[in-house]
Amino acid sequence: MLRALNDLDARDIVSPTLYSGHDERVWFGGGKFHRLAGFTRHFHSAPRDRYRQVNFLTGAAMMMRLGRWRELGGFREPLFLYWEDTDLCIRASRTGSRLFVVRDARVWHRTGGSSRRGEIEGKSRVWYYFLARNRLVVCAPYALRSPMFFVTGLSASLGLAFKALREPNDRFAKLAWLIRGSWDGLRAQNDAQLRTLTDWRAAQLGLEHQTRASSSDMPHHSASSVVRHAFLADRVVSE
Numbered sequence: 001m002l003r004a005l006n007d008l009d010a011r012d013i014v015s016p017t018l019y020s021g022h023d024e025r026v027w028f029g030g031g032k033f034h035r036l037a038g039f040t041r042h043f044h045s046a047p048r049d050r051y052r053q054v055n056f057l058t059g060a061a062m063m064m065r066l067g068r069w070r071e072l073g074g075f076r077e078p079l080f081l082y083w084e085d086t087d088l089c090i091r092a093s094r095t096g097s098r099l100f101v102v103r104d105a106r107v108w109h110r111t112g113g114s115s116r117r118g119e120i121e122g123k124s125r126v127w128y129y130f131l132a133r134n135r136l137v138v139c140a141p142y143a144l145r146s147p148m149f150f151v152t153g154l155s156a157s158l159g160l161a162f163k164a165l166r167e168p169n170d171r172f173a174k175l176a177w178l179i180r181g182s183w184d185g186l187r188a189q190n191d192a193q194l195r196t197l198t199d200w201r202a203a204q205l206g207l208e209h210q211t212r213a214s215s216s217d218m219p220h221h222s223a224s225s226v227v228r229h230a231f232l233a234d235r236v237v238s239e
Helices: 002-007 066-072 084-094 125-139 145-152 154-165 171-187 191-205 223-232
Strands: 013-020 025-028 031-034 039-042 051-054 099-108 116-118
Touching: 002 099, 031 084, 066 084, 084 099, 084 125, 125 145, 125 154, 125 171, 125 191, 145 154, 145 171, 154 171, 171 191
Parallel strands: 013 099
Antiparallel strands: 013 025, 031 039, 051 099
């Protein structure tokens, strides 16, 4: 990873090839962000070349120079969970970064720590709410939210609803949180409103969270802030 950063431009961002599961299958070999439809897709194959250039990197183990992290302002904290890596990749790409997956850097990633409560219980209400909400918030600069939700991204919207209805339990409660997330995503107009919604919904969901009052309070994000966010978003990678 360090060798890759030295080979590439100072603004570029890299990720290892991520493996998961007992069979160590490729979980992330790169990704694509579909901005009009509002979804991201993982490539489940390792890069053939030394570096694979993509337009989306998962936040699980991305690496960049500290100066670039500070220029970007880190993750957009009002998002709280999910799509924060997509948001960072978009902002980085728009300001000159290229995104690469490094073939020879391999990391095993424990997936789903914040997405499911157990294999039997399926995805959590937290997953449905924040994924649905932040999808609309992050894609808002590229597509009108309502048309994206109901037209260009309709298949993704329906896919989430059908997924909730196929859950092993609490399916209607999870569908309700998906609807709340979609509604909040359609109406949140700025980060101040997003922070308020995050605190309100996190309390309803039983999450211990308090968003920062203003991103200008600590523009470069403290180490404790990054660690807290990393823990909550299950960005811990097995050593």
